[in-house]
Amino acid sequence: MLFADRTAVVTGGGSGIGKAIAQRLSAEGARVAIVDIDAGRADAAARELGTAAVAIQADVSRPEDAVRLAAEAAARLGKIDILIHSAGVGAERRFLDTTPEEWRRIVDIDLSGTFYTCQAVAKVMAGHGYGRIVTLASTAGIRGGTGRTAYGAAKGGVITLTKVMAVELAQYGITANTLAPGAIETELVKKMHSAETRVVYRRGIPLDRYGEPEEVAAVALFLASDEARYVTGAVLAVDGGFLAAGVMHSRSG
Ligand SMILES: NC(=O)c1ccc[n+]([C@@H]2O[C@H](COP(=O)([O-])OP(=O)(O)OC[C@H]3O[C@@H](n4cnc5c(N)ncnc54)[C@H](O)[C@@H]3O)[C@@H](O)[C@H]2O)c1
Incomplete structure (x- = not known):
């Protein structure tokens, strides 16, 4: 088992990518704390994992909740080896239409x-000289997609923040890497992508389909494991080739 004797905190673990990662970590032997703003989702996801898992309700956009969730997870799991920070919300609003309220809401939650969360958990990790942090950015944090004003800016910030963590936390035995998923079939995407968006989006994906949460989980597990002990500050795209493709991309050759 890849994660026997390891403990993990997974924010946003009640749904989508976070839930898939929590399930894989648990299947590989980790004891997992599922954190979500939605207590019902967190409880249900933790119950699915069995008795070794715990559920913690917290809103990651509140600094006091982040400090509480780190303390509670450390107390209930004994230590925190791995943090997967997957809690986040999507937003689609053009630049000229984005209101200050919407900007603040998305930046507060996503960035x-x-x-x-990473700061509160890293303080616990630093105390025992080991940590694996994986954040969730997005291809929207790298390319300037239409309507990604607040979301894209927040995810761009997540990329830089993760690199800074990689640099400053290395001395404590902590690595920090970020994932840049493309379009992954989760509730978030089902809400945000119209049928028309899906057709247009697929044209830009060389592998010609949306990804599945389990396909992001597989990459997160690598980064959370000791197989990735010399990887820190990396931005790993899980996007079917979306970022690699330029205007000359065509599936027919
Ligand atoms: N699905 C995609 O295509 C995609 C692409 C790129 C990046 N991402 C990123 O991956 C992460 C997970 O997305 P997903 O698709 O699994 O979404 P999802 O909506 O399925 O799951 C997100 C979870 O986060 C929780 N959450 C939301 N706000 C929170 C808060 N303030 N505090 C605590 N929990 C909160 C939700 O309750 C939900 O359970 C997000 O950061 C998202 O931006 C998703």
């Missing part, structure tokens, strides 16, 4: 939430 500040990453900062608060």
Whole structure:
């Protein structure tokens, strides 16, 4: 088992990518704390994992919740080896239409939430000289897609924040890497992508389909494992080739 004797905190673990990662970590022997703003989802996901898993309700956009979740997870699991920070929300609003309220809401959850949670958990990890942090950015944090004003800016921030963590936390035995998924079939995407968006989006994906949460989980597991002990500060795309493709891309050759 890849994660026997390891413990993991998975934020956003009640749904989608976070839930798939929590399931794989648990199947590989880790004891997992599922953190979610939705207590019902966190409880249900933890129950699916069995008695070794715990559920913690927290809103990652609140610094006091981040400190509490780190303390509670450390107390209930005994230590925190791995943090997967998958809690996040999507947003699609053009630049000229984005209101200050919407900007603040998305940046608070997607970017500040990453900062608060990673900082609180890294303080616990630093105390025992070991840690694996994996954040969730997005291809939207790298390419300037239409309507990705607040979301894309927040995810771009997550990429840089993760690199800074990689640099500053190396001395404590902590690695920090980020994933840049493309379009992955989760509730978030089902809400955000219209039928028309799906057709257009697929044209830009060389592998010609949306990804599955389990396909992101496989990459997260690698980064969370000791197989990746010399990998830190990396941005790993899990996007079917979307970022690699330029305007000359055509599936027919
Ligand atoms: N699905 C995609 O195509 C895709 C692509 C790129 C990046 N991502 C990123 O991956 C992460 C997970 O996305 P997903 O598709 O699994 O979404 P999802 O909606 O299926 O799951 C997100 C989970 O986060 C929780 N959450 C939301 N706000 C929270 C908060 N303030 N505090 C704590 N929990 C909160 C939700 O309750 C939910 O359970 C997000 O950061 C998202 O931006 C997703």
